[in-house]
Every structure is written in structure tokens, then in C-alpha cells.
Amino acid sequence: NAGVTQTPKFRILKIGQSMTLQCTQDMNHNYMYWYRQDPGMGLKLIYYSVGAGITDKGEVPNGYNVSRSTTEDFPLRLELAAPSQTSVYFCASRILHTIYFGEGSWLTVV
Amino acid sequence: GIQVEQSPPDLILQEGANSTLRCNFSDSVNNLQWFHQNPWGQLINLFYIPSGTKQNGRLSATTVATERYSLLYISSSQTTDSGVYFCAVDSGGSNYKLTFGKGTLLTVNP
Numbered sequence: 001n002a003g004v005t006q007t008p009k010f011r012i013l014k015i016g017q018s019m020t021l022q023c024t025q026d027m028n029h030n031y032m033y034w035y036r037q038d039p040g041m042g043l044k045l046i047y048y049s050v051g052a053g054i055t056d057k058g059e060v061p062n063g064y065n066v067s068r069s070t071t072e073d074f075p076l077r078l079e080l081a082a083p084s085q086t087s088v089y090f091c092a093s094r095i096l097h098t099i100y101f102g103e104g105s106w107l108t109v110v
Numbered sequence: 111g112i113q114v115e116q117s118p119p120d121l122i123l124q125e126g127a128n129s130t131l132r133c134n135f136s137d138s139v140n141n142l143q144w145f146h147q148n149p150w151g152q153l154i155n156l157f158y159i160p161s162g163t164k165q166n167g168r169l170s171a172t173t174v175a176t177e178r179y180s181l182l183y184i185s186s187s188q189t190t191d192s193g194v195y196f197c198a199v200d201s202g203g204s205n206y207k208l209t210f211g212k213g214t215l216l217t218v219n220p
Contacts, residue, residue, distance in 0.1 A: 040212065
């Protein structure tokens with residue numbers, strides 16, 4: 001039982017490039033989330049999903065896209081990366097009141 | 111949207127000391143959670159506590175929903191308690207679209 005797995009852990013992108021952050025959970029949780037954390041700040045919700053095929057915007061969705069074709073996977077797509085997207089990204093899944101976070105993906109856009 | 115304010119922003123303790131962290135929120139909530147982020151970035155659920163008091167070892171939490179605040183108590187602090195403590199709330203339905211505070215950075219010195 002690996003929990004929530006994110007890849008890559010570290011990535012440097014050039015302005016205008018695109019990439020996908022992968023997130024997989026093996027706990028069969030319906031609810032999954034993507035957050036970003038900027039230095040000295042709390043987490044902000046980007047997108048969330050309540051089950052396969054269902055996604056919705058969070059607080060800061062601009063510049064990102066998601067899909068949820070299976071219960072296990074919830075990838076986050078960055079299109080046309082901008083310096084403002086430099087951040088640490090956390091994927092999470094939830095069962096009842098317990099939230100499980102991945103280890104984070106450190107992304108720098110230069 | 112709902113506002114979450116945490117205090118103090120920083121706290122330095124000697125090992126063995128006790129501390130109280132506070133979370134104020136601007137509206138009624140259905141969900142309030144406390145998280146710990148260790149110095150390596152890992153996020154762990156501590157408490158789900160929309161009201162009342164809970165205890166887990168040296169940690170306890172109290173939420174007074176009618177007065178819109180929650181307190182996290184850490185007794186006999188240890189160096190492993192160091193990290194950032196986040197309060198997060200959700201005033202909506204069952205989707206857990208959490209709004210995080212900026213956190214309290216706790217440093218426990220040996």
C-alpha cells in the first residue's frame with residue numbers, strides 16, 4: 001500500500017513549456033485534490049475530483065488542467081508554464097475525514 | 111470566501127515546554143482540520159475537529175465553533191514536533207474544499 005504517489009519530485013521548466021504532474025493512489029479513494037503551496041503560505045486548492053470522470057475547479061485553477069479517467073490517477077497538466085507557477089504541488093486523496101498527501105513536487109519555472 | 115488566520119506566525123520553544131496555537135475563522139464551518147508539515151515537507155493529518163475537544167498523546171485540540179476559533183495544544187514539546195502547523199476549514203458540503211491558514215512555524219530546540 002504505497003498511499004499517494006507523485007512524480008516527478010523535482011522539475012525545472014522553461015517559460016512556455018508544458019508538463020504533467022502525475023498522481024496515483026492505491027487506496028480506492030473517490031476524492032482527490034491538487035494543491036499548490038507558495039513559500040510561507042498555506043495550501044491553495046487548484047482542482048479536485050469526486051470520482052472518475054468528475055472534476056471541478058478550486059480556488060486557483062487558471063493555467064492548469066486535470067483529468068480523472070480512473071479512480072487511481074489524477075494528473076495535473078500545466079500548459080504554457082509561467083514563473084508564477086513556481087511552487088510546490090501536493091496531490092491528496094481522502095476517505096471520510098482523513099486526507100492523505102503525496103510527498104510533493106517541487107516545480108521551478110525559469 | 112472564508113478567511114483563516116493563525117497565530118502566532120512563528121514560535122520557538124525549548125524541548126519540554128508547552129505551547130498553544132490558535133486558528134480564527136471568519137464564518138461557520140462544517141469541517142476543521144489541523145495538519146503538521148515536517149521540515150521535509152510531508153503533510154500529516156492531526157485532528158478532524160469541527161467542534162469539541164480531542165486528544166492524541168501530547169497533542170490536543172479544541173474548537174469553539176460558536177466563537178469561530180480552534181486551539182492546538184502541544185505539551186512537553188520534542189524536537190520532532192518542529193515544522194509548520196496548519197489549520198484548514200471548509201464551510202461547504204461534503205467535497206472538503208479546504209481553505210488553509212498560513213500556518214505557525216514551530217521550532218523546538220534541544
